[in-house]
Amino acid sequence: MDKCQSCNKIILSDYVFCPRCGNPLKPGLDAPASGSGSICDEDVVKFFDLARNLSSAENIDQLLRKIGVAAESILGAERSAILLLDEKQENLYFKTATGEEILKKITIPITEGIAGWIARNREPLIVNDPYSDSRFSPDTDRKTGYKTKSIAGAPMIAGSELVGVVEVLNKKSGKFEKCDIDNLTGFAGLAAVSILNTRLRDRQENILSNILDYLVMGSEAMGSAEGTSKGHTWEMARMASVMTKEMNLSDEKRQTVHKAAMLHDIGFLGLENPKLLGFDIPHGLQDEAKFRLHPVIGSEMIKRIKPLAGAAPYIANHHRYKNGEGFPENISTDSITQETEIISILEDFLTCRDKNKINFERYSQQVRDAFLKTVSD
Ligand SMILES: [Fe+2]
Ligand SMILES: [Fe+2]
16 A cells, blocks of 8 residues: 655555645656556646746746646646635635636635535546536536536645645546546646745745834834934835836845835844844943944844845945945945945935935935935925
8 A cells, every 4th residue: 555755645546646735656757657648748848847837936826827728738628727715715716717707706615516525525536427416516607608528626735735626627538537637636736836835925925024014113213212213214215215216226126225225224223132143342332333333233133034134235334435434444345336325325315304415425426316316306
């Protein structure tokens, strides 16, 4: 008796992919067995091409549509659909489907139909004569006007969580066979992993965005104590965003500058507990000398948070200028980039609130121009 190495499901039939988690059960998938029902070389290439796209897919809908269409083509079916389970785990809804637009508005209770059966039992299923099968519900056909003549479906399971069902409808020639289920289960595994990736990415982004908010709140509170005005951080972020657009920077650079603007004075927070960060600030240091440490401490704090680390050099240098003025003095002026200058010029402006008091000699022409355009708009 075989077991899936990934989820430990006991495998009773001759599956190529685990019917629960989609893990390949047989080595050498890149050299498929020949004979009826096995997928051909071109199809294997298509399958692995989709698998390769999983980690880089930005657009989940697009990727799921590709998986559905590939399953449809490899199984020789007329239509395909990927249904997801809703948050309450009571209904399935069409995430992507080929065929009628109205499908996107249809939900299927998990207690009904072939898709519901597959979701409840977490098992793949073939029904070659649905209208004579008591598990089939003709409701969707009634709503779309499409006549279902055969169905093959497989559950999409990510980890131990059921996320939905993949279905293909109406085999163009003959009936769906067991080998179709093997192939469909592979596609269901791909779809499940892509959904899991997207959910994990969403959760990480949510955590990061909340951490960022808390850090900014802390930095704002400390900054107010150091004399910066209320809302200083958010105002800088807003103006930095206008400047980077004006300067036509790449999306990636714009995002990093935005993060640097939000966190540029985070070092004020670290000044309260420098030892936790490994800094030994001499006792009795004057306020001005302490203030001058905030860029370096802030940069150290941000360096340790990987998704924010790109902003660290801009934070370290945001009071240092190309003409050698500013602090900390031990930073080479060669390392001062345009992105740093954006933060610096806005820091200068938001501190004095008067563009005529800014020493423009400190900044490159492009940064000066973008700044003046931003404050005049
Ligand atoms: Fe600062
Ligand atoms: Fe500041």
